[in-house]
Amino acid sequence: MKAVVLAGGYATRLWPITEHRPKMFLPVGENTVIDEIFEDLEADDRVDEVFVSTNERFADTFADYLDDSPFEKPTLSVEETVEEDEKFGVVGALEQLVGREGVDDDLIVVAGDNMISFDLGDFADFFEEKGTPTLAAYDVGDRERAKSYGLVQLDGDEVVDFQEKPDDPQSTLVSIACYAFPAETLPDLTTYLDDDNNPDEPGWFLQWLQRRGAVHAYTFDGAWFDIGTADSYLDAVEYALDGGTLVADDATVEGSDLGDVVHVMSGTTVTDSTLDRAVVFEDATITDSEIRNSGIDHRAPTASADLSGALIRPHPSVRAGDHF
Template structure:
């Protein structure tokens, strides 16, 4: 069995924080978003190779990361794009990867910006039992949120209806970016695309498959975060920290008050300040400031300011 980790997005909604780094490298606790996925895939002996699908712009970043990482399975598979407007779409990129890498096995596909509260091996167990294309589904608990995703209706664990980003959701159960495809269904990617169908959202492809055969859904409780906006990233950090703080041993915190869900990275300095629900990257300096619901990038200096809901880019100086 093969796996693909989708890491080709440009995360423009999180610029400047993600302008020069893939969003799946954003820290959550003592690891990153993508580390959690890699660890699960590394532990599952049924998966013998993991393709990391990224773009030309971030290829070198991933090469460096994988060279230093303890994982043995991941290999890089590079899309020939370097900007948002050149993207093939998720389905198009997957079809190209299947052809480029000669994939002829069952295939598990996970978005690298997914923070999952279930073990990927549980999803693989479900997929092997079902023997059909499968997706993971989660109840987002809000019809407003459901409008942004593919809506799933089930009969037991079989998908009986699928609507991509409906204007008027009838439920709150949505498909997340975690899929599995039996080997014999891989040619369906080309069939779908040559028919002029939407190459971008994988939900449209799953809806197309569901119209032609059986698709099953793995549902789970717990938590799921789609790291695509500053708010969703801070939500994920808050879930992971559970109201606590994470201060690296090499960070300096003096005469300061750290509220709930604060992460201060190595070599950062926080002096005479108050932080709440904020991530401070390495080598940042915060002095005499009050910062809430914000992300402060590396090598940044913030002094004598009261900030809320801020994205402060690397190497900035604000006072």
């Protein structure tokens, strides 16, 4: 069995904190999301190779990371894109990878920005039992939120209907970016794309497969975070920290009040400030400020600021990025 970790996006909605780093490397507590995925795949003896699908822009970053990591299975597979508007789409990139790497085994595919509470080994067990294309599904519990995802309707654990980002959701059970495909279905990627179908959203491909044969859903409780926006990133951090605070040993915090869900990273200095629900990256400096619901990027100086819902980049003065 092979695995693909999808890491080819540019995460423009999270700029500036992802402008020069893949969002899969954003810390969530003591770890990163992609580390959690690699750990599960490394522990599964059925998976003998893990392809990390990324773009040319971040290829060197991933290569350095993998060289320094304890993981033995991952290898890079690089898309020939450097900008958002050059992307092949998720299905297109997956089809190219399967051809480029000569993949002809059963295949697990998971997004590198998926923070999930189940073990991918359990998902692989379910897939092997069913022997059909398989997706993971989670009840988001909110119809408004469900509009942003592919909805699945089940008969038992078999998918009987699929709606991609519906305007009027009939349920709140959504497909997350975690799939498994039997080897014999991989050529269907090319057939699907040759028919001018949507190359971007994997849900459309699963819907296309479901109309031609059985597709099953692995449902799970617990937690799932799609780290695509600043708000969802902070939600993931809150889950990882269990609502608490994490301060690096070599960070300096003086005369400051750290509230709930605060991560202060290595080399950072915080003085005479109040932080609540905030992530402060390495070597930043915060002085006489109130920071809420915000991310302060690497080496960003922030002084005499009152910030809420901002992403701040390194700059001689405070500069807000995307807002939550």
